[in-house]
Amino acid sequence: MSDKPRQMTMVAFLQAQNCSNYIGSWRNPATQNDFLTPRYYQRIARTLEDGKFHLAFFDDRLAMPDRYNDDHVASVEAGARVVKMDLIPLLTAMGLATSKLGLGGTYSTTYYQPFHIARVFSTLDHMIGGRAAWNVVTSLNDSEALNFGLEQHPAHDLRYDMADEFMQVVLGHWDTWEDGALIMDKQGRFGDGSKVHRLDHKGEYYKSRGPFTVPRTPQGRPVLIQAGQSGRGKHFAASWGDLIFCAYKNVPMGKANYKALKDEVASLGRDPSSVQICPAVYVIVGETTAIAKEKRAVAEATMRDLDRLALLSEGLNFDFGSKPIDEPFTDAELESISGLQALRDRVVQLKGDVKPSVRDFMEITGRGTLAEHPVFCGTAEQVVDELEEWFSAPVCDGFVLAATTMPGTYEDFVRLVVPELQRRGLYQKEYRGTTLRENLGLPLAQIGDWKR
Secondary structure, three states, X not given: OOOOOOOOEEEEEEEOOOOOOOHHHHHOOOOOOOOOOHHHHHHHHHHHHHOOOOEEEEEOOOOOOOOHHHOOHHHHHHOOOOOOOOHHHHHXXXXXXXXXXXXXXXXXXXXXXXXXXXXXXXXXXXXXXOOEEEEEEOOOOHHHHHHOOOOOOOOHHHHHHHHHHHHHHHHHHHOOEOOOOEOOOOOOOOEOHHHEOOOOEEOOOOEEOOOOOOOOEOOEOOEEEEOOOOHHHHHHHHHHOOEEEEOOOOHHHHHHHHHHHHHHHHHOXXXXXXXXXXXXXXXXXXXXXXXXXXXXXXXXXXXXXXXXXXXXXXXXXXXXXXXXXXXXXXXXXXXXXXXXXXXXXXHHHHHOOOOOOXXXXXXXXXXXXXXXXXXXXXXXXXXXXHHHHHHHOOOOOEEEEXXXXXXXXXXXXXXXXHHHHHHOOOOOOOOOOOOHHHHOOOXXXXXXXXXX
């Protein structure tokens, strides 16, 4: 056990589109709108690397939010996360503009094949020098299914059962090239054939033979990010995640969930200290409290009810335009919600014996608003006081920083908050190494070390 003081892991939460995860951010006068160019993402990447961020990762869906009223027109006109570009070209562009920043992307186990994802992320890992991460998701809704030729999104628990086997196939392929397999003797052998193996996986849901086509990467294999929040999702995250992205409303809730998740990691035979847990937060910082409050007011003024309803419909896989706003859900309707079940369960739990309405879902979840995540607003000293309280509790091992304006949130954080974190010894002044695993304090991934 290291006797060095704990330091925060810092992650930037990005979208490959017109807005940040805060859907109204594109309306903010300070947000730049050249999001269809590589310059936009490279600017952000360089800012994050200047601020010694460990990782930038992109959330993603495989359909635009068109579940609300079963139509896409209103979402397109509202700019409600309707642009969703493929992440690998963006991550490559950002990787070529930086040398230390980790870069992660979301790819779905439900709509891609294991061999494809294994090849995409191991190739990316080589191209950016061992800094790649895969955010593992099982996808959310029927719109995604329809885009991939299916009529309906698979059931929640089935998606996770399939994803468990999916992970075995991906990790199995990443293990099939031994260290030293490449010889590259121009007068003799290119490689040692005895050190490259077929996987020959034949399981309940997947078959994949191999041999895999990409040698071992500089960090052994890409880092795995996971964000499961339901009971089944938390078990999946504890089983596979190197970094777990979560949502906590306050310190007491966070402490309980942080401990429970670390305990589950340990119960699965993994070292809890090797798994980092980072909740999403909004940070709105200014040189004075008044400036910070003004920035928050501008951000809040960008919110629209349509944004909230479009995102609820997308995330919960239920048309929130199909019910009057104050009409209670029936048991059958609640049961039919197959997307973010943890979100549904929280609303139901808080309502107790009373069935929730559409308005309840809007107000309790805060979906599409600043209320969705904790907001730390004030001067650098005030913001760091709150970050330190959460980190020391402990509620987390670091934070996933969500933005209210692009790229201004990250520029403000790096300029004002990072120096104060460093002054207090809570945050790194330099990167530990060159690969993402090194910078997260994780060892080089070894063949078979994931098997339990």
